[in-house]
Amino acid sequence: xxxxxxxxxxxxxxxxxxxxxxxxxxxxxxxxxxxxxxxxxxxxxxxxxxxxxxxxxxxxxxxxxxxxxxxxxxxxxxxxxxxxxxxxxxxxxxxxxxxxxxxxxxxxxxxxxxxxxxxxxxxxxxxxxxxxxxxxxxxxxxxxxxxxxxxxxxxxxxxxxxxxxxxxxxxxxxxxxxxxxxxxxxxxxxxxxxxxxxxxxxxxxxxxxxxxxxxxxxxxxxxxxxxxxxxxxxxxxx
Amino acid sequence: xxxxxxxxxxxxxxxxxxxxxxxxxxxxxxxxxxxxxxxxxxxxxxxxxxxxxxxxxxxxxxxxxxxxxxxxxxxxxxxxxxxxxxxxxxxxxxxxxxxxxxxxxxxxxxxxxxxxxxxxxxxxxxxxxxxxxxxxxxxxxxxxxxxxxxxxxxxxxxxxxxxxxxxxxxxxxxxxxxxxxxxxxxxxxxxxxxxxxxxxxxxxxxxxxxxxxxxxxxxxxxxxxxxxxxxxxxxxxxxxxxxxxxxxxxxxxxxxxxxxxxxxxxxxxxxxxxxxxxxxx
Amino acid sequence: xxxxxxxxxxxxxxxxxxxxxxxxxxxxxxxxxxxxxxxxxxxxxxxxxxxxxxxxxxxxxxxxxxxxxxxxxxxxxxxxxxxxxxxxxxxxxxxxxxxxxxxxxxxxxxxxxxxxxxxxxxxxxxxxxxxxxxxxxxxxxxxxxxxxxxxxxxxxxxxxxxxxxxxxxxxxxxxxxxxxxxxxxxxxxxxxxxxxxxxxxxxxxxxxxxxxxxxxxxxxxxxxxxxxxxxxxxxxxxxxxxxxxxxxxxxxxxxxxxxxxxxxxxxxxxxxxxxxxxxxxxxxxxxxxxxxxxxxxxxxxxxxxxxxxxxxxxxxxxxxxxxxxxxxxxxxxxxxxxxxxxxxxxxxxxxxxxxxxxxxxxxxxxxxxxxxxxxxxxxxxxxxxxxxxxxxxxxxxxxxxxxxxxxxxxxxxxxxxxxxxxxxxxxxx
Numbered sequence: 001x002x003x004x005x006x007x008x009x010x011x012x013x014x015x016x017x018x019x020x021x022x023x024x025x026x027x028x029x030x031x032x033x034x035x036x037x038x039x040x041x042x043x044x045x046x047x048x049x050x051x052x053x054x055x056x057x058x059x060x061x062x063x064x065x066x067x068x069x070x071x072x073x074x075x076x077x078x079x080x081x082x083x084x085x086x087x088x089x090x091x092x093x094x095x096x097x098x099x100x101x102x103x104x105x106x107x108x109x110x111x112x113x114x115x116x117x118x119x120x121x122x123x124x125x126x127x128x129x130x131x132x133x134x135x136x137x138x139x140x141x142x143x144x145x146x147x148x149x150x151x152x153x154x155x156x157x158x159x160x161x162x163x164x165x166x167x168x169x170x171x172x173x174x175x176x177x178x179x180x181x182x183x184x185x186x187x188x189x190x191x192x193x194x195x196x197x198x199x200x201x202x203x204x205x206x207x208x209x210x211x212x213x214x215x216x217x218x219x220x221x222x223x224x225x226x227x228x229x230x231x232x233x234x235x236x237x238x
Numbered sequence: 239x240x241x242x243x244x245x246x247x248x249x250x251x252x253x254x255x256x257x258x259x260x261x262x263x264x265x266x267x268x269x270x271x272x273x274x275x276x277x278x279x280x281x282x283x284x285x286x287x288x289x290x291x292x293x294x295x296x297x298x299x300x301x302x303x304x305x306x307x308x309x310x311x312x313x314x315x316x317x318x319x320x321x322x323x324x325x326x327x328x329x330x331x332x333x334x335x336x337x338x339x340x341x342x343x344x345x346x347x348x349x350x351x352x353x354x355x356x357x358x359x360x361x362x363x364x365x366x367x368x369x370x371x372x373x374x375x376x377x378x379x380x381x382x383x384x385x386x387x388x389x390x391x392x393x394x395x396x397x398x399x400x401x402x403x404x405x406x407x408x409x410x411x412x413x414x415x416x417x418x419x420x421x422x423x424x425x426x427x428x429x430x431x432x433x434x435x436x437x438x439x440x441x442x443x444x445x446x447x448x449x450x451x452x453x454x455x456x457x458x459x460x461x462x463x464x465x466x467x468x469x470x471x472x473x474x475x476x477x478x479x480x481x482x483x484x485x486x487x488x489x490x491x492x493x494x495x496x497x498x499x500x501x502x503x504x505x506x507x508x509x510x511x512x513x514x515x516x517x518x519x
Numbered sequence: 520x521x522x523x524x525x526x527x528x529x530x531x532x533x534x535x536x537x538x539x540x541x542x543x544x545x546x547x548x549x550x551x552x553x554x555x556x557x558x559x560x561x562x563x564x565x566x567x568x569x570x571x572x573x574x575x576x577x578x579x580x581x582x583x584x585x586x587x588x589x590x591x592x593x594x595x596x597x598x599x600x601x602x603x604x605x606x607x608x609x610x611x612x613x614x615x616x617x618x619x620x621x622x623x624x625x626x627x628x629x630x631x632x633x634x635x636x637x638x639x640x641x642x643x644x645x646x647x648x649x650x651x652x653x654x655x656x657x658x659x660x661x662x663x664x665x666x667x668x669x670x671x672x673x674x675x676x677x678x679x680x681x682x683x684x685x686x687x688x689x690x691x692x693x694x695x696x697x698x699x700x701x702x703x704x705x706x707x708x709x710x711x712x713x714x715x716x717x718x719x720x721x722x723x724x725x726x727x728x729x730x731x732x733x734x735x736x737x738x739x740x741x742x743x744x745x746x747x748x749x750x751x752x753x754x755x756x757x758x759x760x761x762x763x764x765x766x767x768x769x770x771x772x773x774x775x776x777x778x779x780x781x782x783x784x785x786x787x788x789x790x791x792x793x794x795x796x797x798x799x800x801x802x803x804x805x806x807x808x809x810x811x812x813x814x815x816x817x818x819x820x821x822x823x824x825x826x827x828x829x830x831x832x833x834x835x836x837x838x839x840x841x842x843x844x845x846x847x848x849x850x851x852x853x854x855x856x857x858x859x860x861x862x863x864x865x866x867x868x869x870x871x872x873x874x875x876x877x878x879x880x881x882x883x884x885x886x887x888x889x890x891x892x893x894x895x896x897x898x899x900x901x902x903x904x905x906x907x908x909x910x911x912x913x914x915x916x917x918x919x920x921x922x923x924x925x926x927x928x929x930x931x932x933x934x935x936x937x938x939x940x941x942x943x944x945x946x947x948x
Contacts, residue, residue, distance in 0.1 A: 007517040079475055081514040082505050222504025323837060325761055348840050356838035362831035364850055374849075375839040425835070432839055 008084075016074050017084065020091050021150075023070065024098070027063045028146040031101040032139060034060065035205065038108040039135040042115070042128060050112035053105065060102035067095040086222060090215040094149065097208040101142065104208075107201040108135070114194045123191040127181050130174035131195065134202045137167060141209035148216045157220075160213035162230060167206040174199055255288075255489070262507045263496035267295035267483075271436060271466045272317060272354075277331035279312055279321065279490075286312045288490040290331075294436070299458060299467045301481035301498065303474060305518060308487040310470045314438050317468060318354035319347050335436070352379055355434035359441040361421030363413035363428070368405050371413040371424055372396060375432035391431055398464075399427035400457050419450025426457065430465070437461065439469040443476065455480050474514050478502045486510040567927070571920025574712060577722055578669040579661040580635060581703040582614040586647060586654045597651045605647070607640035608632075611662065618701075619694060630691055636663040638711075638723040661707060666721040666914035671695055672704060675913055686913075712921065716887045717903065721914030724907070726922050728889045732802050732882065732897030733871060739806020739893055740813060740870050745863050747810075748817030752859070755818075756825040757847045776815035783812045784879025792880060799881035800896035808876045813866035820862020824855035857944035864937040868930050874901040900926050 008014050034053060041050040071092050074080065080088050108131070115123055141163050148157035178196065182189055214226040217233065225233045270293040279287035287309045294300050294317075302310040312321065319340060321327045333340050340350055352375070363371050372392045375381070382388035392409075396402040401423045405416070413424050422442055429437055439458075443451040458467055458480045471477050477484050478498055485495040486509070494507040505511045512518050588594065590613055591605040612632055616622075622631050639662040646660075647653055663669075667686050670676050672695065682688050687695075698704045715725030751772075759765045787808030791797045797804050828851045836846040877883065883902050890897035898906070904926065907919040 007512075009516050009518060013516065078516075081474060081478075081502050081516075082511050084515045085503055318838070320834070320838065323833075348842050350840075351838060352840035355840075356834075358831060358834055358838065360831055362829075362835040364832065364835060365854065374836075374841075378839075378841055378845055378849075428835075429839060 010078070013078050013084075016070070016078070017087065020067065020070055020074065020088075023063065023067050024091050024094050025146060025150055027060065027067065027095055027098045028142065028149075030060050030063065031098045031105065032142050032146075034102060034105040035108070035135060035139055035142070038105045038112070039132060041109060041112040042131060045112075045116045045122070047113045047117035050109040053109040057102045057106050060099060064095055064099040067091070071095075083219070083222075086219045090149070090219040093215050094212045097211050101205050101208050104201040104205045108198050111194050111198040115191060123195075124181070124185070124188055127178060127188060127191065127195055130177060131198050131202065134167070134170055134174065134199060137163075137170060138202050138206040138209060141167065141206050142212075145209045145212040145216065148213055149219075152216070152220055154217055154220045157213035157216040158230075158233060161210055161217075161225075161233065164206055164210035165230070167203060171199060171203045255491075258491055258493075261291065261492045262494040262510075263501075265292050265485075265492070265495045267293045267298070269296055270294060271296045271336065273332075273334045274313075274316070275332045275334075277313065277316060277329065277333060279309070279316060279330075280328045281324070282326040286490055287316070290487075290490075290492045292485060292492060292495060294466055294468055295483075296466055297462055297464075298483060299462055299469060299481040301477035301484045302468065302470045302487060303472070303477050303484060303513070304487035304493075305513065306472075309490040310485075310487040311440055313487065313492075314440055314468060314470050315356075317436070317438055318351050318356055320351075320356060322347060349379075352432045353434050354436045354438060355429035355432065357422070357425050357429055357437060357439045357442050360445050361418055361425055363416070363421050363424050365412060365414050367410045368396075368413045368416070368424060369409040372427050372431050375428060379432055381432065395427040395431040396424075398430055398461070399423045400453065400460075401427055417450070419446050419453055422446060422450070422454060423457065426454075426461075430461070434465065436466045436468065439467060441470055441472060444472060451476070474502070486513060488513070567920045567923050571917050571922075571924050573673050573675075574914075574917040574921035575709050576673075576706040577709040577711065578664040578672040579705055579707045580664050580668075580698060581659050581661050581705070582611065582635070583617070583657065584610050584614050584643065584660050585657045586610065586643075587613070588654050591654070593654075597654065599648065602648050602651060603644065605644070607643040607647075610643055611635050611639050618698070627690065630688075631694065634665055634668050634691065634694065636665050636722045637720055638663060638718075661705070663711070663722045664704070666912055668695055669722055670913050672699075672706070675917075712918065714889075716889050717885055717898065717906070718887060721910075721912050721918055724915070724918060726900060726903055726925060728886055729898050729900045729903035729922070730925075731889050732805070732886075733899040733901075735802035735890060735893040735897065736805035736809060736877075736882075736899055737867055737871060739803055740809040741863070741867060743806070743810040744813045744817050744866065748814050748863070748866075749821050749859055751814075752818050752821030752825060753847060753852070756822050757851065758843065772815050772818050776819060779875070780812050780873055781875040781879060783808050784876030786811065787876060788879045798894055798896070800884045800886070800898075801894050802882075802890060802897050802899075803893040804880050805877050805882050805897075805899060806893065808880055809870040809873060812873065812876060813870045816866040816869060817859075817863050820865070821855070821859040824858025824862065825851060827858065828854040857941050860944075861937040861941050864933050864940070868933040868937075871933070872901055872926065872930060874899075874905055877902050878905075900929075 006014050006018070008017075034056060037056075038050065038053045041047070041053060071088060074088065078084070111131070115128075141160050144156055144163070145160045147153065148160065175196070178192060178199075182192055211226065214224075217223075217225045217236075221236055223236055225236065228236075272294040273291075274293075275291045277287055277290045278285070290309075290313055292300075292313075302314060304310045315321045316329055316333060317340075319329075321329060329341060335350070335354065339345070340354075364374065366374075369392055372395050373382075373388055376388060376391050382391055393402060393406075396405065401420060404420060405424075413421065416424060422445075426437075426442075443454050446454065455476065458469065461467060469477075469480065481498045483495065484498045484501040486493045486501070486505070486507070488509050494501065494505060494510040496506070501510065502514060505514060587610065590609045591607065592609070593601045593605045596602075615631055615635065616628075619631055622628055642662060643660070664672070667676070668691075671678075671687055671692065676685060676687060678685075678692065695704065711723060712725045713730075714727045715723060716728030718724040755765060755769065787804060791804045791807050792799055797807075832850050832854065833846055836850045837843075841849065877899050881896075882898050883906065884896055884898060885906070886896055886898050888895070900922065904919055904922045907915045907922060910919075
């Protein structure tokens with residue numbers, strides 16, 4: 001796959017590393033797909049599809065468990081060192097972040113069920129607009145962080161970290177907009193809590209994408225950047 | 239197209255020597271116990287150690303790792319002039335112990351070796367009793383005034399080597415009758431009986447089972463309180479477990495040196511990384 | 520895949536029988552070789568023992584001896600001088616005359632007297648000198664018979680041969696038979712053989728002198744060769760720098776070990792006797808020559824013993840600050856000593872069995888007296904064997920074999936000692 005996973009004297013080691021690397025991409029792809037589908041159910045007003053999304057999260061969880069088992073086996077057998085060790089740590093953490101992404105996606109699907117599977121009137125389309133845009137945004141972030149992981153692209157990972165602060169802005173302005181809607185039309189208040197929870201879930205997904213990007217930088221440079229400012233991270237990469 | 243192939247190993251070594259730009263990492267420490275500067279060792283026509291400089295701090299464990307024949311053991315043996323016993327071996331450069339050049343012509347190697355003790359790869363107790371093994375050093379150096387002082391030294395050394403409880407009832411039995419791990423701890427007791435400042439260990443666990451190895455590692459950690467230890471090991475896990483600083487040797491050069499946790503998570507030199515991740519050769 | 524593996528297995532199986540057959544053949548050949556070797560050893564031992572065992576017994580004749588002062592011709596004198604020059608043969612003659620009064624003719628009488636060994640009077644003399652009060656008393660004493668009588672009694676002289684072809688005529692044989700009937704002929708343990716020096720008379724000859732000579736020579740050899748050899752080995756192995764000079768010395772020592780021993784004899788003759796002026800035939804010179812001969816063996820064995828001490832022991836000692844000297848004497852030497860001792864004993868055994876160099880320095884002389892020190896003329900055990908093997912008397916044949924048995928016993932016990940030493944001190948570490 002890349003220089004992180006190949007070139008060991010023990011060829012099985014390479015294979016195991018590549019398998020784990022691919023597993024991360026698979027879990028990531030599944031999480032992205034889930035996110036897309038969940039957002040789609042909201043647009044389609046389809047609670048039954050939303051239920052499917054929720055039940056499909058089991059697949060994600062199963063992959064997470066499998067990844068953990070593989071990781072433990074690899075540590076027992078190979079005692080990875082240096083960049084192998086960093087790759088393993090990165091994979092382990094990325095997998096658990098992706099699993100949480102799955103959990104957050106479930107909350108979006110829940111939103112669909114709450115909004116369209118009740119006797120009450122459906123909400124104003126306006127208040128759901130921010131969910132759509134933010135979902136696209138975090139979907140992009142997730143995609144970028146996974147690509148950065150696959151290609152060991154520190155610049156791209158850095159971009160994800162930068163995008164996360166944009167996401168924060170987006171999230172705050174969405175909340176402000178919602179407040180205005182509530183002030184305009186107090187009937188929407190019933191759906192408001194669900195929508196806020198949905199936005200919050202998307203914001204968390206963005207956070208997980210940022211975490212993954214942080215691990216990628218750790219993987220490439222060997223230094224932990226999760227709690228550093230963007231400027232200092234940039235300084236380290238260059 | 240036909241390309242003439244040269245021997246790959248030779249080729250690779252030439253590339254490494256040609257591109258070598260000095261040891262990566264900080265080879266100095268604040269208050270060094272020993273300092274080696276530009277040490278070169280030749281065996282007959284083989285250049286075994288090339289321009290190695292390294293500081294060894296007080297109360298620290300320095301691990302030297304590297305592939306076989308990389309010169310780490312040779313360098314270790316320079317530190318107490320064990321290489322003197324090999325006729326064809328020539329050492330140049332400067333090695334200081336507490337600011338004193340140990341390769342000074344006027345310096346006597348006998349007291350030097352009492353100050354810089356050595357533990358070997360294969361446990362090598364003398365074919366004498368356990369007591370005599372430990373007492374030998376103090377006897378030849380005249381460290382004990384009388385029998386009771388000697389007894390005390392033997393007991394103290396065996397205690398510090400974590401062997402006392404296992405052998406206190408059979409001190410007069412031959413040291414060669416102990417198990418491998420016990421023999422190695424006996425050798426360590428024998429070394430610390432003369433109160434050296436530095437203990438050199440040349441792959442001390444390579445002939446031992448994992449439990450015995452664990453005991454030695456535990457012992458090394460305790461000995462660090464009183465001694466400076468330089469250990470050569472083939473086990474990277476062992477180096478990671480016992481040492482504070484690690485140096486990587488390759489083809490007679492010290493490629494990289496640094497804090498052990500950094501070396502094992504984020505080595506700077508490609509050769510170091512390749513070696514410790516198992517991508518070597 | 521499956522096909523190939525079965526064919527491989529078939530091939531292996533096919534060759535298996537041949538391989539085992541080869542192995543069995545080799546084993547059988549080894550057994551045959553060992554059996555042949557054992558057979559020859561057995562042959563050697565049976566031939567020597569069957570020839571020689573009888574030499575440990577000597578035919579004695581019990582004679583009634585009256586220590587008659589008149590016959591002795593000493594009158595009233597009882598002093599040492601008188602006793603030692605008295606005519607003891609007369610006592611024997613008188614006694615024999617009494618048993619065979621019918622023998623009157625001078626010629627026959629001489630034959631009669633010859634039946635008793637010429638050493639008998641000496642025996643009587645010794646008795647009397649030890650105890651002068653015996654004069655006048657009467658004793659039945661076992662006296663050694665002459666070697667021809669001895670041979671007759673032991674059955675080595677064939678009675679069926681015509682009289683002229685025998686060493687003893689019918690008359691003498693008759694006398695012996697009469698004595699035997701009287702019950703005064705017996706085979707007693709031959710102490711003379713172990714205590715006496717050489718003699719022209721087989722019944723008086725012994726290996727005592729030769730053993731003493733060999734003992735002195737070996738003592739000199741041991742005292743010189745062991746310290747010199749061990750010191751040389753230690754220096755060469757532990758201290759000497761490895762350069763062309765030490766290589767040269769090593770090669771020469773190895774060459775010396777292969778030099779024929781007679782050359783050492785020539786060297787000893789030139790060096791110790793002609794230049795240094797030491798006495799000929801002396802065990803001291805023999806010891807010096809044997810020292811020259813055994814030195815290479817001891818040096819080579821000692822060096823091998825030193826080499827076999829694992830370097831880890833040296834490193835251990837040096838590693839805690841022992842000096843070179845302490846390392847060698849505290850650790851290496853004690854480990855190597857059993858090997859060195861084994862080498863030395865084997866070298867000494869070699870020296871004990873050596874004849875050729877001793878011939879050159881005159882230790883081949885006919886020496887009757889037992890040497891009292893390393894400067895007295897003497898012979899050595901193997902040389903004695905060599906001398907006796909040349910003697911015409913039938914009785915010397917069995918004595919030669921007996922001497923060989925004694926020599927072999929010494930050699931075997933020395934080698935056994937070497938093995939025991941090695942077993943006892945051999946250590947594994």
